[in-house]
Amino acid sequence: MQNSWSHHLRQLLGALTGCLILGFMLGYPLQLLCLGLLGYLGWTMVQSRKMYDWLLNPDASKTPPHSVGLWGDLFDNLHKLHLKNRKTEEKLLTQINRVRESTNAMRDGVVMTDSQGTIEWWNGAAQQLLGFRPETDLGQYIQNLIRSPDFKRYFDSRNYEEPLELNSPARPHIRLNFQISLFGDNDRMIVAKDVTRLHQLEQMRRDFVSNVSHEMRTPLTVISGYLETLEDNADDLPPKWRRAVNTMSIQASRMEALITDLILLSRIEIGEQAYDDHLNDIRPILEKIVHDARALSGSQEHDISLEVKDHRKLRGDEGQLRSAFSNLVFNAVKYTPAKGKITITWSADSEGGHLSVKDNGIGIDPIHIPRLTERFYRADPSRHLDTGGTGLGLAIVKHVLLNHDGKLDIRSRIGEGSEFICHFPADRLVGRAPETVNIADLATGETSKAPRTPEASGKRPDRAEPRG
Structure with missing residues (x-):
């Protein structure tokens, strides 16, 4: 390119030199030089006009405008660049069409939006599952088409670690699982999966457990009654x-505990249990649980201490919170050796409130930790006869925390003890944080005005999830 430019420059200088020489021969050197420059300028203007018309409509002709010299090379190079860009554009368009075709073949709905939620594209499955209409919905805000406060909060939160389940806005009998991914400049890709079948199966399982548990309670109560009568007259046997x-x-008794926990877990899962959302003072709740834990410890004389570092109230259901906290504390008692600590x-920080139950008991192999909150899962099944647990305690804890936006x-x-920590979000803490108050080694006879519940003070306070 540099050699070509130098060649054209030499040609221009040669032509102007010829005009000057001819002007000297005729006696009009400046006039002929100006005439040559005007001629070159006119020719340049003509070529510029050709380029302007060609660039305005590059597809008007498959070949570039005809010219010679510098302008001819310029037209040819621009034409080659245009052809190269067109091939690249066609290749990219082919790839985009292939991606769209493959996406349209998916059974899951896919929706592309910008950072504000303006819909830019969706596939065929999304049109069927969500009821989008190409003639009216393209360019609309997705929050206006999926009118759900839960979806709006999920979309705006930018925390998409967990999916969101909702009924389809166009077909309410269909249950959808929404998963959002960020890409580009905070744009969103929304994937909607039809999980209706799984939802129905899960609902059937919950209904089955709930119904069977209720049906078993009546005959078991009769059996327990007759057994109590026999025990009262054991001397005659x-x-x-x-x-x-x-x-x-x-x-x-173990069967009664199992049925009670199954019914409680089922009610928490399906929302049958009344959720009383009010402010709870954590200190008296924990004091009462510690009192019951000391009674459960009995002759084992565990060193149980309570430390309250924050006195703000926790918004939630007191019965559910008491059940979750007592399960963790009673577990620690059962799996900590005699005289253990x-x-x-209870503490709080900028992230929220935290309840820690720590012991120096037998500990758990880390391989079992991811599954401990599953129903009936036991890290050491051979120990359940000694502990008398139902295998549902930690499942209850998990669902209570889910109901309170916690984890x-x-x-x-193994051999180093365990620590179970309940985390609650900061928006559930209400009030001003006072100075730290420590309550250690509560007296065994200490009482609280907090109401007693079966989970905290029933005749079987040891109904908790074995974790060893």
């Missing part, structure tokens, strides 16, 4: 029957 009656009574701490953090190692 033959010695070989006394042990059998005692064993049956123990197993009947159990520390219960459970479990830290443990």
Whole structure:
């Protein structure tokens, strides 16, 4: 290109030099030089006009304008660049069409929006699942088409670690699972999956557990009643029957505990249990649980201490919170050796409130931690006869925390004890944080005005999830 430019410059200078020489020969050097410059300027203007018309409509002709010299090379190079760009554009368009075709073949709905939620594109499945109409909905805000406060909060939160389940706005009988991903300049890709079948199966499972639990309660109550009668008259029974009656009574009590926990868990899951959302003073709740934990410890004489570092109130359901907290504390009692230490701490920071239950008990192999909150999962099934748990305690804790926008953090190692931490969001703490107050080694006889619940003070306070 540099050589071509130098060649054209030499040609121009040669032509002007010829005009000057001819002007000297004719006696009009300046006039002929100016005439040559005007001629070159006129020719340049003509070529510029050709370029202007060509660039305005580059597809008007498959070939560039005809010219010679510098302008001819310029037209040819621009034409080559235009052809190259067109091939690149066609290649990119082919790739985009292929992506759209493959996306349209998906059974999951895919919607593309900008950072504000303006819909830019969707596939065929999204049109069917969400009821979008190309003639009216393109360019609309997706929050105006999916009119759900939960969806709007989920879209604006920019926290998409967990999916959101909602009914389809166009077909309410369809249950959709929404998952949003960020890309580009905070643009969103929304994937909607039809999980109606899974939702129905889960609902059937919950209904089955709830119905069976209720149906089993009546005959089990009758059996327990007769067993209690036999125990009251054990002196009249033959010695070989006394042990059998005692064993049956123990197993009947475990069955009652299992059914009670199943019903409680089922109600929490499906929302049948009334959710009383009000402000709760955490200190008396924990004091009462510590009192019951000392009673459960009995002759084992565990060193149980409570430390309250924040006195703001927690918004939520007191019964559910008491059930979750007591399950964690009673677990610590059952899996900590005699005279072991159990520390219960309530604290708060900028992220929210935190309840920590820490012990120096037998600990848990980290391989089991991800599954501890599953129903009936036991890290060591051989120990359940000693602990008498139902295997549902931590499942109840998990669902209570979900109802309160919280999460459970479990830290443990074999032989090093365990720590269970309940995290609650900051917006559930109400009031001003006072100075730190420590309450350690509460007296065994200490009481609280907080109401007693079956989870905290029933005749079986040891109904909790075995975790060892």
